[in-house]
Amino acid sequence: MSKSLKIAxxxxxxxxxxxxxxxxxxxxxxxxxxxxxxxxIVFGEGxxxxxxxxxxxxxxxxFNDDKQKHLFAHYSDQSVTxxxxxxxxxxxxxxxxxxxxxxxxxxxxxQRSGHSLYASFVYIDxxxxxxxxxxxxxxxxxxxxxxxxxxxxxLVTHRLGAFTVGGLNCWENWMPLSRAALYAQGxxxxxxxxxxxxxxxxxxxxMIAKEGRGYCVSVSSLMRxxxxxxxxxxxxxxxxxxxxxxxxxGSCIASPDGSWLxxxxxxxxxxxxATLDPALVRKERQNFDPAGHYSRPDVxxxxxxxxxxxxxxxxxxx
Numbered sequence: 197m198s199k200s201l202k203i204a205x206x207x208x209x210x211x212x213x214x215x216x217x218x219x220x221x222x223x224x225x226x227x228x229x230x231x232x233x234x235x236x237i238v239f240g241e242g243x244x245x246x247x248x249x250x251x252x253x254x255x256x257x258x259f260n261d262d263k264q265k266h267l268f269a270h271y272s273d274q275s276v277t278x279x280x281x282x283x284x285x286x287x288x289x290x291x292x293x294x295x296x297x298x299x300x301x302x303x304x305x306x307q308r309s310g311h312s313l314y315a316s317f318v319y320i321d322x323x324x325x326x327x328x329x330x331x332x333x334x335x336x337x338x339x340x341x342x343x344x345x346x347x348x349x350x351l352v353t354h355r356l357g358a359f360t361v362g363g364l365n366c367w368e369n370w371m372p373l374s375r376a377a378l379y380a381q382g383x384x385x386x387x388x389x390x391x392x393x394x395x396x397x398x399x400x401x402x403m404i405a406k407e408g409r410g411y412c413v414s415v416s417s418l419m420r421x422x423x424x425x426x427x428x429x430x431x432x433x434x435x436x437x438x439x440x441x442x443x444x445x446g447s448c449i450a451s452p453d454g455s456w457l458x459x460x461x462x463x464x465x466x467x468x469x470a471t472l473d474p475a476l477v478r479k480e481r482q483n484f485d486p487a488g489h490y491s492r493p494d495v496x497x498x499x500x501x502x503x504x505x506x507x508x509x510x511x512x513x514x
Contacts, residue, residue, distance in 0.1 A: 199358045199474065201385075204229035204237040204295075205458065206467045207447040209418040210246040213428050215274040215282065218244045222299070223289045225467060230293035232469055235322075236356060240389050240417035240447075241300040241366050242315050245274040247391035249419065251338040253437035254430065266429050268342065275304040275313055278329065283318070291324030296356055298363050298415075300389045302343075303331065307506060312344040317363050317389055319354055328352045332365040333374065349504040353381040358474040359411075363387035369400055375408065377500045379487040384410035384452075384477045392416045392443020394460045406454035409480040411472050418465055419443035452480040 206225045211217035222239060229237045241247065250256065250267055258264060276282045283301075290297050296319070303316035315332040330350025335343040351374065353362040362378035362385075369375070369388045378386065386404055390396045397414040405412035419442045424435050441463065449458040449470050458470050484490050 201235045201357045201359055201472045201474075202233060203413065203449070203470050203472060204232065204234035204467060205413065205415055205447055205449065205470065206237065206239060207416055207418055207445045207461065208239070208243065208465050209420065209423045210243050212246040212419070212423050212425060213271060213274050214425065215245040215276060218246070219282070219286060223285060226286070226289045226293055226295065226297070228467060229469075230295060234295055234469060236296045236298075236361070238298040238363075238387050238389070238413060238415045239300055240415050241317070241391045242302045243417050244276055244299065244301045245271070246302075247417065247419065247443065248339065248342040249438060249442050250430070250434050251341045253434055256338055256341045263430060264341075270429050271302070271342065272304060272311065272313060276301040276316075277304045277306060277310070278318075278326065279306050283320075283326065287320055287324035287326065289324075290320050290322065294322050296320065296322050296354075296361075298361075298387045298389065300365065303329065307504070308344070313342060314346050315339070315343050315365050316346070317350065317365050317387075319361075319363065321354065321356075327354055330363065330365070333368055333371070336367045347505040348377075348500055348502045351377045351500055351502055353378055353383050356385070359385040359472070359477075361385040361387065363389060366390050366396070369404065373498055375404065376486070376498050379408055380498065382487070383408065384474070385472065386410060386412045388412060388414045390414060390416040390446070392419055392445055394444060394446030394462050397446040397448055398460050401448050401460075402450045402454045402456070405450035405452055408486060409452050409484055410477050411452060411457070412450045414446065414448050414460075416445045416447045417443055418445050418463075452476045
């Protein structure tokens, strides 16, 4: 009745603003985790091709500024267009490994003009099939200068062994109704992806685990001044403004009772593993189940629009 799940938790620095090089790094980690027979591997927010650190360092709010346009154009060029097959090699690696994955990408979908960018969280199953793409509902603060707001199409969960897994991007994890939408679908393994920093993960990871009475995994990236490639636009200016460590990690795992299974780790790239026991979820649901016996749908209910947003709907002649 109890089948454990082995999760691989890589905390890595992307090859910043370089899509293909970062994807190659991710494929190498998938291959390493496969040797350890991991069932699921998870990566941080927008790790491909990296988080947009430059707006707060280079006057990102200046309107119609050529520097900001130049940086955005480069970022856009290195972003992920799923329709163009940019994730095919990752999907193939996961298929060979028989491993599922949550991967944070900066998505440039053709369905939304092919030029606007979204912080998306992609779930790929053990057959290497992309099952969902969740576009971050609300970019945070300076992110709004680069990313577009997403929609509810990705607010879904997936069965993975004995677990029901779902995920949210960064500060979405602070949005009670977004969490409730996943709890309502039976989520008992929550993946919270972050660009980095323990200040984001040390409190909310345990809170979500205890609120949802399930496992909560926070996966963060790492970003240091030394990770800025010299061949990107305005590299020296960005290096001069960026602190030595812009994102220190803080990846961690909390158990369904809110205790640490893996305490936050900062300041280094590493690959760790943990084994999750579904029996612990069942134990904690005995006294509190947020979408089950402790809910009151006759009093309060949530309505979720999961339609993928589009600017036009086309009706063709039959």
